[in-house]
Amino acid sequence: MDGTGAAEQGIAFDRVNKWYGQMHVLQDVTFSVAPGEKIVVCGPSGSGKSTMIRCINRLEEHQAGTIRVGGVEVNDQRRNIEQVRRRVGMVFQNFNLYPHLTILENCTLAQRWVRGTPRAEAEARAMRYLERVRIPDQARKYPGQLSGGQQQRVAIARSLCMEPEIMLFDEPTSALDPELVREVLDTMVSLAEEGMTMICVTHEMGFARQVADRVIFMDRGRIVESAHPDDFFSNPKEERSRLFLSQILH
Amino acid sequence: MTVIDWGYILAAFPDLMRGLGMTLMVSLLAILFSLLLGLAGCALRVSGIRPLSYAMRGYVEFIRGTPYLVQIFFVFYGLPSLGFTLSIFWSGVLALTIWASAFHIESFRAGLASVGREMHDASASLGLRRLPHALLVVAPIALRSALPSTLNTVVGTIKNSAYLQAIGLVELTFVAVDRIAQDFRSTEMFLSICVIYLVVILGVSALGHRLERRLNRPYGSR
Numbered sequence: 001m002d003g004t005g006a007a008e009q010g011i012a013f014d015r016v017n018k019w020y021g022q023m024h025v026l027q028d029v030t031f032s033v034a035p036g037e038k039i040v041v042c043g044p045s046g047s048g049k050s051t052m053i054r055c056i057n058r059l060e061e062h063q064a065g066t067i068r069v070g071g072v073e074v075n076d077q078r079r080n081i082e083q084v085r086r087r088v089g090m091v092f093q094n095f096n097l098y099p100h101l102t103i104l105e106n107c108t109l110a111q112r113w114v115r116g117t118p119r120a121e122a123e124a125r126a127m128r129y130l131e132r133v134r135i136p137d138q139a140r141k142y143p144g145q146l147s148g149g150q151q152q153r154v155a156i157a158r159s160l161c162m163e164p165e166i167m168l169f170d171e172p173t174s175a176l177d178p179e180l181v182r183e184v185l186d187t188m189v190s191l192a193e194e195g196m197t198m199i200c201v202t203h204e205m206g207f208a209r210q211v212a213d214r215v216i217f218m219d220r221g222r223i224v225e226s227a228h229p230d231d232f233f234s235n236p237k238e239e240r241s242r243l244f245l246s247q248i249l250h
Numbered sequence: 251m252t253v254i255d256w257g258y259i260l261a262a263f264p265d266l267m268r269g270l271g272m273t274l275m276v277s278l279l280a281i282l283f284s285l286l287l288g289l290a291g292c293a294l295r296v297s298g299i300r301p302l303s304y305a306m307r308g309y310v311e312f313i314r315g316t317p318y319l320v321q322i323f324f325v326f327y328g329l330p331s332l333g334f335t336l337s338i339f340w341s342g343v344l345a346l347t348i349w350a351s352a353f354h355i356e357s358f359r360a361g362l363a364s365v366g367r368e369m370h371d372a373s374a375s376l377g378l379r380r381l382p383h384a385l386l387v388v389a390p391i392a393l394r395s396a397l398p399s400t401l402n403t404v405v406g407t408i409k410n411s412a413y414l415q416a417i418g419l420v421e422l423t424f425v426a427v428d429r430i431a432q433d434f435r436s437t438e439m440f441l442s443i444c445v446i447y448l449v450v451i452l453g454v455s456a457l458g459h460r461l462e463r464r465l466n467r468p469y470g471s472r
């Protein structure tokens with residue numbers, strides 16, 4: 001699919017396996033993502049989507065196979081994990097903002113404590129990214145005072161402050177009221193247009209059609225199908241993909 | 251019909267205030283020490299180091315499962331036979347501290363348990379290391395949610411200082427009981443000290459609630 005050179009720069013999964021007790025939640029997962037590529041991951045609940053992307057920055061451990069991010073193997077070496085996390089940002093379904101810190105502090109904490117950025121510089125960068133997600137005026141408020149859509153955009157800005165090369169999104173709009181989904185998707189689209197490497201677990205098929213270079217469909221811990229969105233939506237090859245699409249597209 | 255002798259209360263007032271001074275002194279020291287020991291004990295309890303964690307669990311169960319008066323007698327009468335002799339005052343501070351620390355450990359632990367997996371995920375994905383994560387994210391969130399029960403223990407520390415009259419510490423309750431033994435004015439004396447305790451504790455609670463409101467303001471409308 002991708003040349004090995006590209007895989008060295010991006011993400012490469014090679015026969016990755018993971019079990020929770022007896023349950024085999026990732027089964028020989030193999031794929032790669034080139035720099036600048038946008039991947040949408042979909043599949044039924046419990047199919048292993050979250051587990052898979054959480055393995056990329058070692059929020060979960062895999063037990064067999066190899067994962068490389070920018071040529072660095074994701075294993076139990078702390079140095080490797082830190083290197084990978086420096087390159088990879090992540091946005092979660094429930095935003096995961098720090099509730100006791102202001103929006104601005106949410107965006108500066110890691111800059112200051114991970115990278116040792118001086119306060120003024122960290123705040124300037126935070127404000128730049130808060131402007132990018134169009135909420136600079138909320139900087140002094142606390143997460144609890146913002147709408148879900150605003151909170152999720154802050155979470156995106158907080159990640160961007162660490163200037164990652166790759167962004168992971170785990171169902172970033174699933175916890176939002178329908179009228180707030182658009183503003184978050186717009187932010188993600190603009191990020192995609194600027195060339196960010198992205199892996200998004202989402203069932204927003206409009207978004208997938210608009211930005212994805214590839215859709216990966218997972219079921220029961222396996223990658224069942226991996227195709228360009230046009231092909232995937234109009235002409236899914238696998239029976240299970242078809243069944244899934246008929247369910248989410250009605 | 252008993253009529254309250256206000257003049258008697260007035261005459262006893264300076265004595266009662268001296269007793270209150272002692273009550274506040276032991277309580278304040280015990281509150282300070284127990285908060286520090288509670289934090290340390292909680293850290294050991296959740297350290298993941300088995301023997302330390304079990305020791306803390308045992309300590310908490312022991313304190314919760316035995317009468318407070320017995321704990322005081324153990325400190326005052328028991329420790330000297332083990333070679334530690336303390337003055338009445340420091341025995342009192344120690345007994346109160348031992349009692350309150352156990353409850354603080356449990357409050358702080360409950361506070362920690364309220365910090366979800368989400369915070370860990372956020373910090374890990376940002377590359378934040380363990381120590382800054384623990385100090386700047388987990389501790390502030392945990393302490394906020396532990397605050398109400400911590401406040402209970404603080405108030406309990408002040409109230410429990412009354413038991414220290416049993417080892418002869420001249421604190422507020424001791425003063426009252428001592429006067430009753432001489433003058434038999436129990437209504438006057440118990441009414442007085444009830445009011446004094448109540449004023450002190452309402453004051454402490456009000457301070458605590460103000461702190462709570464201030465710390466929770468950030469959480470906004472949630």
Ligand SMILES: Nc1ncnc2c1ncn2[C@@H]1O[C@H](COP(=O)(O)OP(=O)(O)OP(=O)(O)O)[C@@H](O)[C@H]1O
Nearest residue numbers: 020023025043044045046047048049050051052171
């Ligand atoms: N910590 C855990 N312990 C045990 N089993 C787990 C754990 N986390 C996930 N699982 C199981 O692993 C499987 C994959 O879970 P995962 O969360 O990756 O699915 P998902 O595709 O993200 O689902 P959803 O769409 O509901 O988010 C599920 O069967 C789930 O029950």
Ligand SMILES: [Mg+2]
Nearest residue numbers: 049050051171
């Ligand atoms: Mg999931």
